[in-house]
Amino acid sequence: MTKTAGPRSPLPGEMLGQWKLIDRAGRGSFGVVFRAQLTAEPATVAALKLAREPMDARFEREAKLLDSARSPHLPRLLDKGEWLSPDGQSYPYLVMQWVEGLPLYAWRNSQGLSNASAARALAHVAHALAELHRIRGVHRDVKGDNVLVNSEGQAVLVDLGAAWHVGARPLTDTVIPPGTEVYRSPELLRFRRQFRRTPEAHYISQPADDLYALGVTAYRLVTGTYPGPLTNPDTSSAEPSRFLPPRELATVTPELERLIFRMLSEKSEERGTAAELAQALEQAAINSGAAPLTKRPSMMQTQKTSRPGPRSHLTVPVWLSWVGSSAIAASLALVVWMVATPPQPPKTMELAHAEEEEAQNAGAPEERLTGLADAGVGEVYASTAALPSAGVPTYAIGLPMPTKPFPGQRKPPCRPRSEVEIHGACWVRLDIKPPCGNEGFEWGTLCVVAAFDGPKSNTSEHP
Structure with missing residues (x-):
């Protein structure tokens, strides 16, 4: 061992x-x-x-x-x-x-975001990808948790632990490489579906995979949720999955929305290059001026964004669908901010079909070849730049417990095996022991995060 x-x-x-x-x-x-x-x-x-x-x-x-x-x-x-x-x-x-800053989605929730600042941060990530692609590398795990933004809005793409470059020898025997499921490109998912029973087949990551992941990141940044198909087309149809336009969820400028759809294109060649996208995003930031980026409350029903077909009468509160189903908050000196994980990401048609096959073929050797064991890397890198409030590092060891529940946090009775009652609210036990780092709050010998009623989060990644 x-x-x-x-x-x-x-x-x-x-x-x-x-x-x-x-x-x-x-x-x-x-x-x-x-x-x-x-x-x-x-x-x-x-x-x-x-x-x-x-x-x-x-x-x-x-x-x-x-x-x-x-x-x-x-x-x-x-x-x-x-x-x-x-x-x-x-x-x-x-x-x-050392790069100090907030993870991208937490940065979005910590301040008022404009179309210009969102486009600029995304442009910085695109510039980073352009450099990696120039040296024939691929990041393979682009997501909000791997982007840190400092107090001046400068973004840095971190954690190349899953990265690959031309000429590098394979380190795993899986059909698909490491990564986080909801950010995977359509072509990668199609490859997995086609060759999941062919152990010698290995998907070779391409720059276009990074660009699609950047598109998912951009959609999540501006809308607060993951892209979900408007319809549920037959899997044999040539019609690509259609995503709910970002403008229906937030006040996104047409130019930024077009770039997001470009990155999310089903055809990899239509995404262009990272250098082209970086330039286009920089221009979008300039053209956006002071246009604010705010959510549209009337559109923030979880079922509309994540479940195709007829909707039931159950409506998730606006704040919960924007923030997510569980939260991690930090109270450091005079700085208090909350990082929340999003709702369960919707499944693509390829992924839904693949999971159906898994259920029908339980026990087959290739079922382990999903790459999820390598997801959620989320390492921390920081610089000496100070945050606006007190210059306290974003990540610390042993976050102090809040003295009162968060708004909407579930009240007792708590789930007996997975949760614990603290200060009159339910907290989820994590499978790690203190020091908890940025994973959660320390409570005695436990690491915990706040429990909320709502859609479950994707446990394979920290968005």
Whole structure:
């Protein structure tokens, strides 16, 4: 059994090469992130990402891409090395620029958003992708959780743990690569459906996959929900799935809406290139002026955006459909902000059909080849730029428990096995132990998040 950087990972104060660990800042599927300082220059603070598995080849691949990339919208690689654990295992680590900011969707909820600021942040991500594509790399996990935005609206695309570049050797034997399900491109889903029973088949990620994921990210950013088909066409039909226009959910400018639909095109060639989209998004930001970006309350019914066909009379409250079905809030010094996970993303026709096949063929070897085990990476990188309120890092260890429930939080009786009652409200127990980092609140020996009544969140990713 493979040993991981778990019970005896490095502790604050220890040295890894020329870097002294300050504190633990976060964790993901592939690595644990520490805040570290250069011993020769204590003022130099960086993000040190340590592998959770010995000799993880993903780190060499990530280092190669970051070392070759030249973009202000990608973290800079400062150093790399290996940590020898007490049991003799060697764990690679990378040291990168510390990028401080809020994850994209939390940034959207923390302030009034305009069409210009949304288009500009998306343009920054497109610039980052253009650079990765220039050096023949593909990110493969573009989503809001992997985009950090600082107080000046500058966005940085982080976490290249799932990235790939031409010439890199395969690290898994799965049909499709790592990623987060709702952001996967139509062509990838079609490939999975066609070759799911062919173990030797492997999908080769393309730049167009990143652009489709950016389109899903953009749709989620401006509307507060994931794109869902207006109709449920027969799977044999050549007619592509049609998404509810963003303008029906929010005050999106026509120019920005056109670019979102371009990125979400069923035909990969119609998405263009990342460089072209970056330029178009920059122009959209200029043309938008001060046009505000606000939701349209009358359109925010969960069933309209996620369930095709006749609707029932059940209506989810406006705020819940905008924010999501569970929330993670942070109260750091004088800064209080809440990060919420969205409603259950709607399934594409290909995914729905594939899941139906899985139910009919339970136990087949290829059913494990979904790539979801590598989803939800969400590592943390931060810079020395301060946030507007108090300059407190966005991510911290041990978020203090709120003294009162959030609006709409479920009241007791709580679910006996999965929830706990705290301060007169229900909180979901997480499967991790303190320190909770940015995963949730610490309550004694538990890590918890607020429980809400509503559609379940996609547990395969942190949007």
